[in-house]
Amino acid sequence: MTASADTFTLLCQLLEPFNTAKITLKPETDISGDLNIDSVSVMDFVMEVEDHFNIDIPLNVLSETRSIADLVKVVEDRLAKGGTQ
Amino acid sequence: MTDLLEKYKALAERHERMMSLGVNAVGLTNDRILSPTRAIIAGRETILAGTNNYMGITFEPDCIAAGQKALELYGTGTTGSRIANGSYAMHRELERELALFLRRRHCIMFTTGYQANLGMLAGLAGPKDTIYLDADSHSSIYDGCTLSGARLVRFRHNDASDLDKRLARAEDDGGRLVVLEGIYSMLGDRAPLADFVEVKKKHGFQLLVDEAHSFGVLGENGRGLADEAGLEDDVDFIVGTFSKSIGAIGGFGAGNHALFEMIRYASRPYMFTASPSPATVATSLAAVRKLKAEPERRKRLAQNSARLHNGFKALGLTLGCDQVSPVVAVNCPDEVSTIAMWNALLKAGVYVNIALPPGTPAKQCLLRCSVSAAHTFEEIDRIITLFGEVVAQGHYKQAV
16 A cells, blocks of 8 residues: 555544545545535644644645645645654 | 625525524624613613623713714714824824733734734734644634735644644744634633743744733733733733723734834735724723723623623533633534524523534534623623523523
8 A cells, every 4th residue: 555545544534523424535525525514624624634643734735725635645745844653 | 607606505595594593693683772781672672691892881971972072073084094194193092001001012003803913913924934823713813814924833722732742843943923812702711821831931932812802801900811810921912902891993912022013014904994983092092091990890790700600500501611701601502402592592681692613613502691891780690590591491402
């Protein structure tokens, strides 16, 4: 399994409590739109991601992060900058 | 062509659902205001317990007289910004009076409280800086942070150790601004300021406290949370509003920094809006002097807050926080029961705020009361009695 696939799997696990409609999560799933969760819930979810990976994901970055695949890239970029899992 | 308003269909459906459950809970009309604590709503005299009129100062004869005199002497409006049209002497006078009250060297007035946060945050931080904001911050703080262009890092509500962790892994070397609130508007809880000051000593940052709900309310001198905690020297910047304890509209930022006045020439929410109207400035000035001269208002507010808090606890209601605060939020189980309780309370003769997700922390459904120094004990007891009756009608189940 690639690092990106691992990150995707972990993000899906963290996203599960917010996935109240229980849709199938795919890389292209729009976190806010497809899961129908509000902006505050998205920020709360990202806080869980930050804690899990020990990284900061500034709110500014979130405005251009729509899909789970986008978030995988953000997490891996942040980890490459020095975060620890 | 994409219809720009199409995106509001879901919002319109939610609004329709709320309307079908009773009157418009977020668009209520006060037909007539009788006093700081009474109004005519839907033809009934109603106790107001959702106004943020903490000092009960909106009908003070000397404040009204000051506003009337300013209207006669200076007209109805300033018709422009202070940068373009100049200041009125009373703008400067109010800033001086506030600076003295707050024991700060500098004070800048803004046209609304919302703009005070926009103006201060965008004036202080820029794209090379990082703002650390509490997760439960007011929307005006989020919007001010966005306007600043700074890197924005959100930390867990009232959790100084979480801020500590985020500062420890901070990446850049620009300025760091941490933003807290004296009293958080939805649940009424205070920031644990001493804990955050410890983190400040460890990591170094500049600290701004928004005292919108605590200015006039907390502290021996009414200067807010920093006054109450004895930590005013550790707070670099204060933001406040005239729309609560001052009973008018407007806001301010204050601080001691030698370059503080430059915010006037760099902050767009200050530069590109009309300055506060003469009547507003005059009533605000009179109200600030009243806050200073009448500390008994603050004591009375604390008594009323404790009476409501304890009365609700005795009813078995789950409250937003354990601390006594002029914001007393009742946690309800879901949206439908919250609206039902709100309707029942209004019909019984008490107005409170309804607060629903996503505008609330942790998706809570709240009936939010704000206490006033002008409430009589009888009014506070009546509010408690009416909540008790609504609970007895079966609308309320304790939120878990």
